[in-house]
Amino acid sequence: MSRKIGDVILDLQNISLRFGGVKALTDISFDIREHEVRAIIGPNGAGKSSMLNVINGVYHPQDGKIMFRGVERKKMEPHLAAKQGISRTFQNIALFKGMSVLDNIMTGRTLKIKSNLLLQALWIGPARNEEIAHRRKVEEIIDFLEIQHIRKTPVGRLPYGLQKRVDLGRALAMEPQILLLDEPMAGMNVEEKQDMCRFILDVNDHFGTTIVLIEHDMGVVMDISDRVVVLDYGKKIGDGLPDEVRASPEVIKAYLGAGH
Amino acid sequence: MLYRENGQFKTTYAADQQIFTITQDKWFVIAVIAFAFIGVPMIADEYMFRAILIPFLILALAALGVNLLVGYCGQITLGAGAFMAVGAYAAYNFQIRIDGMPLIAAVLLGGLTSAGIGIIFGIPSLRVRGLYLAVATLAAQFFCDWAFLRIQWFTNNSSSGSVSISNLQVFGWTIDAPVEKYLFCLVFIVLFALLAKNLTRATMGRQWMAIRDMDVAAEVIGIRPMYAKLSAFAVSSFFVGVAGALWGFVHLGSWEPAAFSVDRSFQLLFMVIIGGMGSIFGSFIGAAFIVILPIFLNQFLPALGSIVGVTISTAAVSHAELIIFGSLIVFFLIVEPHGLARLWAIAKEKLRLWPFPH
Numbered sequence: 214m215s216r217k218i219g220d221v222i223l224d225l226q227n228i229s230l231r232f233g234g235v236k237a238l239t240d241i242s243f244d245i246r247e248h249e250v251r252a253i254i255g256p257n258g259a260g261k262s263s264m265l266n267v268i269n270g271v272y273h274p275q276d277g278k279i280m281f282r283g284v285e286r287k288k289m290e291p292h293l294a295a296k297q298g299i300s301r302t303f304q305n306i307a308l309f310k311g312m313s314v315l316d317n318i319m320t321g322r323t324l325k326i327k328s329n330l331l332l333q334a335l336w337i338g339p340a341r342n343e344e345i346a347h348r349r350k351v352e353e354i355i356d357f358l359e360i361q362h363i364r365k366t367p368v369g370r371l372p373y374g375l376q377k378r379v380d381l382g383r384a385l386a387m388e389p390q391i392l393l394l395d396e397p398m399a400g401m402n403v404e405e406k407q408d409m410c411r412f413i414l415d416v417n418d419h420f421g422t423t424i425v426l427i428e429h430d431m432g433v434v435m436d437i438s439d440r441v442v443v444l445d446y447g448k449k450i451g452d453g454l455p456d457e458v459r460a461s462p463e464v465i466k467a468y469l470g471a472g473h
Numbered sequence: 474m475l476y477r478e479n480g481q482f483k484t485t486y487a488a489d490q491q492i493f494t495i496t497q498d499k500w501f502v503i504a505v506i507a508f509a510f511i512g513v514p515m516i517a518d519e520y521m522f523r524a525i526l527i528p529f530l531i532l533a534l535a536a537l538g539v540n541l542l543v544g545y546c547g548q549i550t551l552g553a554g555a556f557m558a559v560g561a562y563a564a565y566n567f568q569i570r571i572d573g574m575p576l577i578a579a580v581l582l583g584g585l586t587s588a589g590i591g592i593i594f595g596i597p598s599l600r601v602r603g604l605y606l607a608v609a610t611l612a613a614q615f616f617c618d619w620a621f622l623r624i625q626w627f628t629n630n631s632s633s634g635s636v637s638i639s640n641l642q643v644f645g646w647t648i649d650a651p652v653e654k655y656l657f658c659l660v661f662i663v664l665f666a667l668l669a670k671n672l673t674r675a676t677m678g679r680q681w682m683a684i685r686d687m688d689v690a691a692e693v694i695g696i697r698p699m700y701a702k703l704s705a706f707a708v709s710s711f712f713v714g715v716a717g718a719l720w721g722f723v724h725l726g727s728w729e730p731a732a733f734s735v736d737r738s739f740q741l742l743f744m745v746i747i748g749g750m751g752s753i754f755g756s757f758i759g760a761a762f763i764v765i766l767p768i769f770l771n772q773f774l775p776a777l778g779s780i781v782g783v784t785i786s787t788a789a790v791s792h793a794e795l796i797i798f799g800s801l802i803v804f805f806l807i808v809e810p811h812g813l814a815r816l817w818a819i820a821k822e823k824l825r826l827w828p829f830p831h
Binding site: 334 | 487668671675682685687692696697704708751
């Protein structure tokens with residue numbers, strides 16, 4: 214393996230998130246290192262998705278600090294997180310159903326397109342050239358994900374597994390530094406899971422993208438992640454290498470119940 | 474058999490990103506435009522121009538504007554009539570208050586003013602959506618109705634409240650005869666349709682559609698909802714405003730605020746829904762359906778009545794017209810909720826494979 218795990222890129226310190234009286238996350242701290250695959254696991258309702266939403270600015274935690282490359286991140290909107298290079302996929306696919314695969318992935322390039330509205334309306338000069346340059350990039354992603362044959366199909370018509378792949382493609386089009394994957398393999402069969410694992414590892418390998426992964430399939434998590442953090446009822450109950458986490462009595466208790 | 478794309482290979486991205494990727498489509502549209510410019514002026518009479526073709530073109534332009542907002546960006550509006558009014562009155566004021574103002578400049582400035590007002594009335598869309606936004610845009614309608622009726626300055630202190638424009642000139646060409654008015658409007662609609670198509674296939678259109686389909690995901694990949702929504706309101710209002718200016722200047726000549734009532738807003742929204750949301754072509758067939766069908770029914774029903782030996786009174790015709798028109802709307806919405814444009818697209822898809830089923 215050529216990749217090398219680097220410094221801490223995102224450091225979450227004492228994050229607490231409440232919705233009214235409901236405590237979604239309580240005093241959670243962990244860090245994410247550059248180029249690693251970091252898994253977040255935990256039973257249903259443990260706060261995993263809330264954690265991702267905090268990272269990319271959809272939710273604003275009441276307490277705690279988020280350090281991005283050593284700089285404290287102020288309260289931020291999702292599109293600003295996107296500007297910093299954080300992109301994500303969604304648990305229940307949030308693709309743009311009326312648009313083709315190509316257009317969906319092209320939206321991922323939005324932040325990189327600079328030409329103004331008038332040039333776009335006239336379809337001249339920079340606007341046209343940019344459109345072609347970004348198309349080239351998007352085609353690379355389409356090749357990478359092996360979805361060439363469906364590039365003009367509206368995503369609403371695609372089967373679930375392919376939609377998940379397009380979702381990944383759209384996130385990749387942003388050329389993110391940190392890629393958040395919210396259950397990328399939920400509801401897939403074994404082959405689709407293998408394909409998805411391959412894509413995730415390839416992204417991590419080729420582009421050096423840091424990956425934060427929420428997944429329920431323990432086999433997958435233990436296999437592909439470098440470090441795992443375990444949440445339960447909004448609290449952190451484990452953090453470390455996959456084998457350490459698997460052996461931790463507290464984690465076993467959370468997953469299997471106290472009787473075992 | 475004729476409609477096949479076999480052998481039409483694209484070797485560059487530029488070729489694949491052109492407006493009509495299928496050669497037959499391109500020639501079909503070129504033929505239609507050529508016919509509209511050359512053929513129609515030769516065969517249509519004055520009544521056709523005044524009653525059907527000019528209203529159709531201008532309302533198609535307005536529907537196109539509404540479609541950009543409602544169909545592409547998913548922000549429903551019931552204020553389109555108001556933005557037409559803003560365009561018309563702003564163009565009127567530019568025309569009469571500034572000496573030597575060229576007609577085209579006045580029309581475009583009317584559109585720009587409408588775009589500015591559109592942005593202001595688009596601000597509620599940042600917080601509310603769906604029916605609530607429809608109600609908020611209805612406020613624009615009532616506000617403009619009131620303003621143009623009560624604020625004398627807008628109507629140049631005319632005592633009756635109606636304003637008029639005469640002697641339309643473009644580069645020394647006086648637009649007077651119906652056929653000239655028709656050609657003038659046709660140039661506008663062709664150019665604006667091209668602009669709309671370009672916008673919708675560029676990043677702007679993708680941002681609008683992303684906001685329409687899934688606004689949370691759109692924000693997460695870096696689309697600013699405020700910019701996307703307000704730009705949709707601005708561009709849409711610009712189109713609608715230009716259509717309003719043309720409606721006042723070219724079609725009506727003299728008008729009062731009632732010309733742009735809430736009925737007009739509903740009419741434009743229906744055009745978009747029936748024609749096809751999120752389709753440039755749909756705006757045209759929607760406008761054709763709403764403008765031409767009532768006239769057709771009006772002519773056709775008495776003729777049908779005389780065939781079966783029944784004399785239908787004028788009142789009965791106008792009632793029947795509404796009933797049939799309404800039921801056709803319901804019929805088409807049940808058959809294809811995505812509008813006539815989708816029916817057309819399905820037909821083309823079938824045609825590409827015909828005579829084979831798959």
